[in-house]
Amino acid sequence: MAKIIGGLTTSHIPAIGGAIARETFEDPYWKPFFDGYPPVRDWLQEKKPDVAIVIYNDHGLNFFLDKMPAFAIGAAPEYRNRDEGWGIPTIPPFPGDPALSWHIIESLSAEEFDLCTCQEMAVDHGFCVPMQLFWPDRKNMPRTIPVAVNTVQHPIPQPARCYKMGQAIGRAVASWPEDIKVVVLGTGGMSHQLDGERAGFINKTFDLMCMDKIVDSPEELTKFSSLDLVREAGAQGTEFIMWLMMRGALSETVTLKHKNYHIPISNTGSGLMLLECAA
Ligand code: DHB
Ligand code: FE
Numbered sequence: 001m002a003k004i005i006g007g008l009t010t011s012h013i014p015a016i017g018g019a020i021a022r023e024t025f026e027d028p029y030w031k032p033f034f035d036g037y038p039p040v041r042d043w044l045q046e047k048k049p050d051v052a053i054v055i056y057n058d059h060g061l062n063f064f065l066d067k068m069p070a071f072a073i074g075a076a077p078e079y080r081n082r083d084e085g086w087g088i089p090t091i092p093p094f095p096g097d098p099a100l101s102w103h104i105i106e107s108l109s110a111e112e113f114d115l116c117t118c119q120e121m122a123v124d125h126g127f128c129v130p131m132q133l134f135w136p137d138r139k140n141m142p143r144t145i146p147v148a149v150n151t152v153q154h155p156i157p158q159p160a161r162c163y164k165m166g167q168a169i170g171r172a173v174a175s176w177p178e179d180i181k182v183v184v185l186g187t188g189g190m191s192h193q194l195d196g197e198r199a200g201f202i203n204k205t206f207d208l209m210c211m212d213k214i215v216d217s218p219e220e221l222t223k224f225s226s227l228d229l230v231r232e233a234g235a236q237g238t239e240f241i242m243w244l245m246m247r248g249a250l251s252e253t254v255t256l257k258h259k260n261y262h263i264p265i266s267n268t269g270s271g272l273m274l275l276e277c278a279a
Helices: 014-022 038-047 098-110 125-134 159-174 204-216 226-233 237-249
Strands: 003-010 051-056 071-074 078-081 116-118 143-149 181-187 254-265 268-277
Touching: 003 038, 003 125, 003 159, 003 237, 003 254, 014 125, 038 125, 038 181, 038 254, 038 268, 051 125, 051 159, 051 237, 071 098, 078 125, 098 143, 098 159, 125 143, 125 181, 143 237, 159 181, 159 237, 181 237, 204 226, 204 237, 204 254, 204 268, 226 237
Parallel strands: 003 181, 051 143, 051 181, 071 116
Antiparallel strands: 003 268, 071 143, 254 268
8 A cells, every 4th residue: 555654845946946047055154054954865765755745825826816716736647847937947847646646635535625627737836846855856756646735815824724634634645556756845934025015024933833733733733724823824825835735745753854944045944844754
């Protein structure tokens, strides 16, 4: 049977894509950020997951204000990267796993989660930057299944709903008969606000509280509404719902293998976590 072996979270700030392209890993601004990743890369090279379910938010590349699904999932053989306007160099496509995608779609539908299914899907920095951070040279890079959650146009899904959908994704994977290893990525966050009166807002206390609670008591975090997240973490800090969906997919008990938090990268409190599932 398929098994979820762990969960990874990381911020997905576009400036990281630029820094990767320029290879400014040792630059004093970037070093404390990039130095967080080698332990996670080592874990991935040791475990060699077959599939990565990448929960992220599309930033206007696939879906725009005219058509905005709450939840969308890829069911394509590959996912192409396009620049949605940040000027980051584009990178080669990512392989998909349509059979497992359709199994997850059917399993979620049976549990009354109805998703927008995408047999073609372009992926933006929310997907690509984390993939580049975790598999920098693509060695042993898994097949991917993108799951996009709306954080662009309110009303956005509630944190509790995202957590429950994560749990349903966990059950879907557990009922897939192939013997494969799956990791779940939740990208985005942490606190940031890119525009308006509070542009530049970061809330370190809230971010660190979330990184603490998500390990052993994620359900406490599902008590926040999406508007609570706007208030506490900034308008774009709502991206934390991706972390909650990721956490829902994991086993109830997880081991915190690694974490890093660094302020600021661009306008954002950047966080990284590796949670390993119970054997
Ligand atoms: C930034 C952060 C994001 O999550 C994003 O999608 C775009 C920009 C930033 O801090 O610059
Ligand atoms: Fe973002």
